[in-house]
Amino acid sequence: VFNTSLSEPVPEGYEDVTNIVPPYSAFSPKGQPEGDLVYVNYGRTEDFFKLQREMNINVTGMIVIVRYGRIFRGNKVKNAMLAGAKAIIMFSDPADYWASGVQPYPEGWNLPGGGAQRGNVLNLNGAGDPLTPGYPAKDYTYRLSPEDGVGLPKIPVHPIGFHDAAHLLRNMGGQIPPNYWKGALNVSYRIGPGFIEEFKSQKVRMHIHTNNQVTRIYNVIGRIRGALEPDRYVILGGHRDAWVFGGIDPMTGAAVVHETVRSAGRLLHKGWRPRRTIIFASWDAEEFGLLGSTEWAEDNAKLLQERAVAYINADSAIEGTYTLRVDCTPSLNTLVYDLTKQIASPEEGEEGVSLYESWHKRDNWTMDRDAPRISKLGSGSDFEAYFIRLGIAAGRARYTKNRKTETYSSYPVYHSVYETFEIVERFYDPSFRRLRAVAQVRGGLVFLLADSQLLPLSADQYADSLGKYAQRVAQLAHKHQAEMFEVSLDALFSAVENFTVAARDFHERLRTLNRADPLQVRIMNDQLMYLERAFIDPLGLPGRPFYRHVIFAPSSHNKYSGDSFPGIYDTLFDINNSADPQKAWEEVKRQISIAAFTIHAAAMTLTPPA
């Protein structure tokens, strides 16, 4: 009998720590399933389709084994459940968690073979606490029974490292997979089911003893009351809970919140007070499904809808040593560029060079324009409820790897015991200049949003992005030319055009605004603040009631980016696999109509209010 490891080898200096949580999949049910293994690559929808339709393998009653990466792990579990698997094992393949030429920790920052990735395996789609969807989990709140809870997996799940994975995969039998299903282990990556003839009688058994229970969590909230507009909120929020030591995730982010609070405190002592209220939030239970931030958003939804100007996220501040990475709503683009021009590059040899220039040089937004790349917000951190459910302008920034040459997923030691303070100090940012630069971006955004007389948000940038997203929908539609003959995108393009004109006129009027009149300033600021809110549809996206942003949603196809026009995109993306294509085409038409309407409605919010 071969037993996989119960824990990771603890790094030097931490041997005496007694309460290290072993690698596990949070929210897995208990169970001791036994069966043959089937290897299903990344466990994506398209991987299961290939398995079932081309390889003719049915995983009913089997244990599937998949590698981490490409999509959120909760989606892998959901796909395995839908395919009928009785359990799922996830492993970190060196192809996805190993940078070439780098030593494993502590010699370098690669994932040792004994390391494994913890993480929750929920499919919440923004619901927060699985037992209280839509409402904050107060003492008095009605809780669903666990069977009815949102997104809880029904099959046992467990994560392992690649040493253990190699053992399990080594003798697998069955078909040889296509090359893109093969990782970097020295095994064949055969599909199964089960082992080769010689080991045919060997089975895999999982012993999962997770104990899921309702428990209290703690968000810590601080406020600086705004001097002139106390009822306008700019939020800096990041989580505080960590899987083990949290050296990167979340402490590089939590430290940024602390430093920003400290800076603000010093300014307050000097007599400064921002125009608007700043809220600092230290969230709990992010790792368990963004619970702290989502429950607080649910509890404060009305206040936030009416008063929140922007939400800046402060999770891990570094995942690589190459350059800045920013994901934000398009209306923050201009502010991000203006701000980074005033921050110094943290790179050695770039004295006198701005962060903007350094970033621009390393990651130009080639496809779209000559400026540093800014990406769409996806999910995976605490901005989700604020941006996707409530429609509050949001952004995040961190230091990242070179996306062209470093193709591993996330950063290698992600969610393992090897996320220590030392890995940051030795490898990621010995001078702490990169982290300071990230802190300056996050803090600078908060300060400018809170203290500028006119909100530094750009409707023009939103218009520009909407045009690009509409083009992207058109490109996808082009792949379905035959079926698209009776589906028109005219309404969508016409709405974008209308929005573009409204945005241009709005900024034109903004230039001649009488800034001495506090009500006139407030009125136009309100238009800017509520612009993001205009993209929220209270009816939500199909099947995802808490994803309400018509323009952006977390993608279930791609872990690292959000989808634009998710209602249209999701329906089109899978249309060839739809059980009822005619109905799916009707849904495409409905989604185009909803997107067009929403953009027209957003344009109306920019016109003179009477």
Next chain:
Amino acid sequence: VFNTSLSEPVPEGYEDVTNIVPPYSAFSPKGQPEGDLVYVNYGRTEDFFKLQREMNINVTGMIVIVRYGRIFRGNKVKNAMLAGAKAIIMFSDPADYWASGVQPYPEGWNLPGGGAQRGNVLNLNGAGDPLTPGYPAKDYTYRLSPEDGVGLPKIPVHPIGFHDAAHLLRNMGGQIPPNYWKGALNVSYRIGPGFIEEFKSQKVRMHIHTNNQVTRIYNVIGRIRGALEPDRYVILGGHRDAWVFGGIDPMTGAAVVHETVRSAGRLLHKGWRPRRTIIFASWDAEEFGLLGSTEWAEDNAKLLQERAVAYINADSAIEGTYTLRVDCTPSLNTLVYDLTKQIASPEEGEEGVSLYESWHKRDNWTMDRDAPRISKLGSGSDFEAYFIRLGIAAGRARYTKNRKTETYSSYPVYHSVYETFEIVERFYDPSFRRLRAVAQVRGGLVFLLADSQLLPLSADQYADSLGKYAQRVAQLAHKHQAEMFEVSLDALFSAVENFTVAARDFHERLRTLNRADPLQVRIMNDQLMYLERAFIDPLGLPGRPFYRHVIFAPSSHNKYSGDSFPGIYDTLFDINNSADPQKAWEEVKRQISIAAFTIHAAAMTLTPPA
């Protein structure tokens, strides 16, 4: 063969009008059903329960005949469908549409025996256009197929007058009903099915040839731009479409809108301009399911959520000659009382008496307090989308009958050809002083809401009403004492207490507000404006996604009033008839928790914003 009338006898002076729409049920499907009649009283849920459970009569394949009144006619049709009926006939019984001692029109204002009540038979529950729920029905909007449309009846429906009804009912056989099922016709009101032995072979056949089609409607919108806060809207809206001549419904309301516009125009000429923007709306297609007002609300939802202070409704201004009737959100109570003290009573012999005093004397709110009665908003007119879906403070006012002595439903000629200008001029308001008083109430509310520096809305009054509604829930719960042992209302009462304190503190702070500071005034006004919005739950009520107000919803039990705490109330009300009582009790608990949370959230909006 006896044929019911195809049209009503046209009143004197209108004989040459050629395009009078005959009595029909709007949105009925086509069909020629034939079968035995079953009489089911008012067609309420409890009537069908009695029929099925106590009288053991199954209406499957039968045509049910019910009398108008007590609940909305669309609910009668829905109940008949659910019971399995193949068609439904509705008639106006003199017990419900005849005032004693009054002659039929044109000698008096009673309904002639040949008169019938037109009306739509939808079950929209706030959806607006049945083919575009949640979105405005633009040219480009995706439309559901009619089979999937919201609330469209699936069985033929037709309305008749009481002369025809007497013919159909006269020879019915079957059981003798309880007395409260008997109307005022000289027939036995036997239940059926079918006729007595002697006429047993006679059947009823309906020939329904309605032609349902998508058609264009026209809302007419006028605006007076606010001088200081153009982005704050006070809306006066009423419908313009009429079933025939619309002498009462809607013209007594449309005239009020016109007069208010005229008055405002005169003030504008004198140099006046209100602080906030006033929007005047003349809605189309109210009679077809509040379509004009709901589609406009859908089109402008974002603007309205962010900017609307209040909506005042202007449907029929008179339904009786006794006194004022006001239905409004509790936060308008104080304003309504203050305003009516400044308006003269329109009654003869009450010179020098205020409308308030006249109203107070005739309809004291005995149960609750010593003040004129104000009722909850239900539905049946265009305020619905504004109040129940969007959470905009709303109110309506009209002149009404004596609720203690005049027990007929609505007013006798309602939706018949006898709603003429002359019926108003001869019987309801010969001096037009009552209509002027109603115009002064509606217009006065609009002017004060638009022009007061501080919004004349009262959070204290809301607190008071919430306390009363919670007591009412407790009383209903008391009827289920045995099952309530594990259901607690503590969270609800505690939330109301919290809200009451927050409201008191808010008004305390309001008294010391620095009114010279435009931002401070705006901030507290915003808190008042958004108070009503705080009661909106985007997830909606169970099974009624477009009814989103947690405190108020149209009742399906009672046509003339709204329900308070509808989520709790509806579940408790029918719990003894529930197919799964355990699940229903869980829903009661969930609804209590939602109500408590919503009230806590509303209380938060009243606390200092930072």
